[in-house]
Amino acid sequence: MKEKFARWDALFVQYMKRDWKKIIIWVLGLGLFSGAYVPAFEEIAKGKGLLGMYETMQNPAMISMVGPTPVNTAADYTLGAMYANEMLLFCGLFAMIMAALHVVSHTRKEEDHGLTELVRSFQVGRQANSLAVVTETILINILLAVFTGGVMASFGADTISAGGSFLFGASIGMAGILGAVIALVMAQIMPTSSGATGSSLGIIGLLYIVRAGTDVSNVDLSMINPMGWTYLTYPFTENNWVPLIWATAFCIIAVIVAFALEGGRDMGAGYLPEREGREAAKKSLLSVPGLFIKLNKGVMISWLIAFVIMGAAYGSIYGDMQTFIGSNEMMSQMFTLAGVSIEESFTGTIMMVMIGLVSILPIAIVNKLFSEEVRLHLSQLYSTKVTRAKLYWTSVILAIVAGVIGILLASCGLGGTAISAMGDSSSMDIGDFVAAGYNFLPSVLFFTGLAALALGWAPKLGKVIYAYLGYSFALNYFGGILDLPEWFSKTAVQSWVPRMPVDEFDEAVFSAMTVISIALMVFGYFGYRKRDMVEGA
Amino acid sequence: MAEIVKVQGLQKKFGKFKALHDVTFTVNAGEVVGFIGPNGAGKSTTIRTLLGIINRDAGDVKIFGKDVWKDSLEIHKRISYVPGDVSLWGSLTGGEIIDLFIKLHGGGDKEKRDYLIKRFELDPKKKSKGYSKGNRQKVGLIAALSVDSDLYIFDEPTSGLDPLMEAVFQDEVEKIKHAGKAILLSSHILSEVERLADKVAIIRQGKVVETGTLDELRHLTRSTVTLVTEGDVAKMASVNGVHDFKQTGNQATFSADNEYINDILSEAAKLSVKKFESVPPTLEDLFMRHYEV
Numbered sequence: 001m002k003e004k005f006a007r008w009d010a011l012f013v014q015y016m017k018r019d020w021k022k023i024i025i026w027v028l029g030l031g032l033f034s035g036a037y038v039p040a041f042e043e044i045a046k047g048k049g050l051l052g053m054y055e056t057m058q059n060p061a062m063i064s065m066v067g068p069t070p071v072n073t074a075a076d077y078t079l080g081a082m083y084a085n086e087m088l089l090f091c092g093l094f095a096m097i098m099a100a101l102h103v104v105s106h107t108r109k110e111e112d113h114g115l116t117e118l119v120r121s122f123q124v125g126r127q128a129n130s131l132a133v134v135t136e137t138i139l140i141n142i143l144l145a146v147f148t149g150g151v152m153a154s155f156g157a158d159t160i161s162a163g164g165s166f167l168f169g170a171s172i173g174m175a176g177i178l179g180a181v182i183a184l185v186m187a188q189i190m191p192t193s194s195g196a197t198g199s200s201l202g203i204i205g206l207l208y209i210v211r212a213g214t215d216v217s218n219v220d221l222s223m224i225n226p227m228g229w230t231y232l233t234y235p236f237t238e239n240n241w242v243p244l245i246w247a248t249a250f251c252i253i254a255v256i257v258a259f260a261l262e263g264g265r266d267m268g269a270g271y272l273p274e275r276e277g278r279e280a281a282k283k284s285l286l287s288v289p290g291l292f293i294k295l296n297k298g299v300m301i302s303w304l305i306a307f308v309i310m311g312a313a314y315g316s317i318y319g320d321m322q323t324f325i326g327s328n329e330m331m332s333q334m335f336t337l338a339g340v341s342i343e344e345s346f347t348g349t350i351m352m353v354m355i356g357l358v359s360i361l362p363i364a365i366v367n368k369l370f371s372e373e374v375r376l377h378l379s380q381l382y383s384t385k386v387t388r389a390k391l392y393w394t395s396v397i398l399a400i401v402a403g404v405i406g407i408l409l410a411s412c413g414l415g416g417t418a419i420s421a422m423g424d425s426s427s428m429d430i431g432d433f434v435a436a437g438y439n440f441l442p443s444v445l446f447f448t449g450l451a452a453l454a455l456g457w458a459p460k461l462g463k464v465i466y467a468y469l470g471y472s473f474a475l476n477y478f479g480g481i482l483d484l485p486e487w488f489s490k491t492a493v494q495s496w497v498p499r500m501p502v503d504e505f506d507e508a509v510f511s512a513m514t515v516i517s518i519a520l521m522v523f524g525y526f527g528y529r530k531r532d533m534v535e536g537a
Numbered sequence: 538m539a540e541i542v543k544v545q546g547l548q549k550k551f552g553k554f555k556a557l558h559d560v561t562f563t564v565n566a567g568e569v570v571g572f573i574g575p576n577g578a579g580k581s582t583t584i585r586t587l588l589g590i591i592n593r594d595a596g597d598v599k600i601f602g603k604d605v606w607k608d609s610l611e612i613h614k615r616i617s618y619v620p621g622d623v624s625l626w627g628s629l630t631g632g633e634i635i636d637l638f639i640k641l642h643g644g645g646d647k648e649k650r651d652y653l654i655k656r657f658e659l660d661p662k663k664k665s666k667g668y669s670k671g672n673r674q675k676v677g678l679i680a681a682l683s684v685d686s687d688l689y690i691f692d693e694p695t696s697g698l699d700p701l702m703e704a705v706f707q708d709e710v711e712k713i714k715h716a717g718k719a720i721l722l723s724s725h726i727l728s729e730v731e732r733l734a735d736k737v738a739i740i741r742q743g744k745v746v747e748t749g750t751l752d753e754l755r756h757l758t759r760s761t762v763t764l765v766t767e768g769d770v771a772k773m774a775s776v777n778g779v780h781d782f783k784q785t786g787n788q789a790t791f792s793a794d795n796e797y798i799n800d801i802l803s804e805a806a807k808l809s810v811k812k813f814e815s816v817p818p819t820l821e822d823l824f825m826r827h828y829e830v
Contacts, residue, residue, distance in 0.1 A: 277632070278630055280661075286640040380620055383613055385641070
């Protein structure tokens with residue numbers, strides 16, 4: 001026993017020294033994200049806010065996303081109940097993912113990189129590293145739990161008791177530990193670190209989806225789901241510590257299993273055989289577009305799914321918008337415009353916000369070409385008959401196509417959920433949503449054009465496009481509240497586009513922006529055609 | 538012999554830093570030209586210029602008589618290139634990447650590909666993120682050798698390869714050389730260049746300081762002579778063309794200028810020679826001579 005874990009304490013101290021910056025950011029960031037929104041929720045709770053939010057949260061779509069509340073009447077839906085209802089599951093999910101990534105990166109990934117080999121050549125036990133990493137991760141999550149609880153309690157809100165706050169924090173910390181042990185088990189089974197990361201995140205995703213189903217149909221069934229042992233503690237309402245005991249037992253068993261598995265395997269190998277890849281390439285890969293699609297596939301699929309979920313999340317609010325917005329001064333100031341329904345006004349604004357986010361994907365695809373260039377992936381391609389035009393325009397066109405699909409998915413996600421949430425009272429059809437979405441197409445093209453321009457002339461500035469997108473986004477988001485001068489708002493490119501369905505479609509603006517964007521892409525190409533390729537610089 | 542590559546007075550600046558001052562050399566069909574120089578001398582920059590990846594500031598650079606920047610695509614149809622640091626997409630297997638490169642080059646020989654995969658002992662089913670440096674290099678080499686080109690450019694092609702695979706590479710290069718192709722071989726491994734190259738271009742701080750066949754270059758430098766005589770060998774020290782004279786007993790070791798070799802021999806004969814050994818300079822000697830200041 002001693003032999004197996006020899007010097008784990010030295011490794012543990014070393015890891016704390018190595019990771020202290022990451023730990024501070026982790027604990028502070030996630031802790032504040034989890035615990036510090038109390039004032040914002042107090043704002044929402046004003047007037048009839050709690051009532052409206054209670055109704056909204058009864059929507060099965062919302063339950064499937066953020067989880068259920070044990071409260072049965074709107075009158076009992078306190079600030080604390082709302083906070084736990086809306087925040088706990090998501091914060092726990094983040095804590096799980098963080099911990100899982102951390103554990104894999106310090107166990108299996110280090111084996112793949114050959115670091116473990118070096119460490120193990122000293123007088124270090126076979127399983128010392130795993131023990132040190134697990135201890136470190138548990139400690140981090142305990143810190144996170146205490147910090148989150150402390151932050152929440154410090155606001156001194158009536159319905160957010162100190163006991164409930166620490167249960168809230170402990171639930172999040174326990175979620176993190178669950179994520180860590182799941183990752184530790186997968187790190188033993190899978191043949192590579194990327195396999196371990198992928199399968200851990202896959203299991204977490206699966207648990208989340210399964211609980212979405214059981215939460216809506218029968219909450220009791222969620223109690224047999226490890227993820228259920230975190231948010232079903234219901235802080236501030238039932239204050240039930242029992243699920244955490246289940247979770248602790250599960251973690252202890254999982255750690256024992258992981259150590260048993262690790263004891264029986266070779267370093268750098270797993271229990272599942274390494275999947276053999278293709279010996280020859282599929283036809284679909286054998287072209288520049290085929291290659292670029294393959295390279296961007298992961299990013300594209302994950303963002304496109306995110307767009308649908310984002311659309312659906314905003315769409316589910318439509319059902320109770322009247323009560324919700326009517327009770328909130330800040331919100332109603334943002335959305336109420338004379339002569340239009342609150343839903344239409346909301347659609348115009350939220351569409352701008354969403355399509356702003358959709359722009360991230362095309363920028364990422366265009367920037368990818370430069371990162372491939374710097375990583376020397378293209379060196380050998382340059383000497384083939386592949387033209388620079390082909391590389392450039394394939395990237396730009398792929399980015400545009402991704403943007404067009406992104407808008408479609410985001411607006412259909414929003415529209416579809418909104419229409420079903422509004423039921424008979426719906427004043428808009430899906431066409432209105434799609435039209436409102438594509439109305440912002442020129443802004444997506446414009447960001448694509450800017451990224452392309454940077455790629456051609458100053459590729460290192462590609463990342464700055466994100467900053468400008470963030471700036472425009474913030475300006476639009478808060479522009480409605482702050483009374484900004486006209487010229488200042490216009491520095492955000494989306495401000496030029498009228499907001500359908502409240503405003504009329506403006507053909508002149510639409511085509512002018514499209515032409516400018518295409519001109520940027522063409523101009524970028526002139527730069528790309530004649531500049532030196534940056535290799536490894 | 539047809540002139541395949543012609544580089545004349547090539548210059549390249551990166552900002553204020555002048556990477557290439559004056560690079561001049563040629564590569565003919567059926568010829569292997571070794572391009573040697575230390576790190577940072579400008580070998581890779583020169584090669585990137587040849588490929589049209591970067592543009593030159595001055596000079597005349599042609600492949601197949603065409604301008605390397607303006608007509609790069611025409612040129613690329615008939616060349617193969619392996620970079621010094623083959624960097625691959627981790628999520629694709631070696632086999633997939635080889636196929637992709639061959640296809641983007643315009644098609645190659647499937648049988649040749651399979652034969653080379655076997656010869657270089659590459660596992661093509663493995664995702665390339667699991668490859669070692671040497672295996673990544675093999676992927677680049679197999680892709681380049683599977684297509685039929687008239688000019689092959691190799692930038693440090695054997696870095697990371699084990700000696701067995703190095704021999705396989707040299708063997709394959711011999712084959713394409715005999716098929717009448719032109720090869721530009723940039724390398725640190727001087728024994729490899731010595732074995733393969735017909736001509737050598739030595740680059741130093743962005744300038745080609747020496748070009749010619751190995752014989753020509755050898756002639757310019759001194760051979761190392763070991764001499765044992767019956768008479769007093771110390772007399773040899775004052776003979777013209779003898780340098781770095783060292784004596785132990787009646788054995789002397791010195792370097793000899795090739796043009797004085799006759800004088801040296803006749804002087805030595807007077808002392809009654811028991812042993813005379815002359816070793817021509819290795820490429821390493823030639824190379825070091827340019828960097829010893």
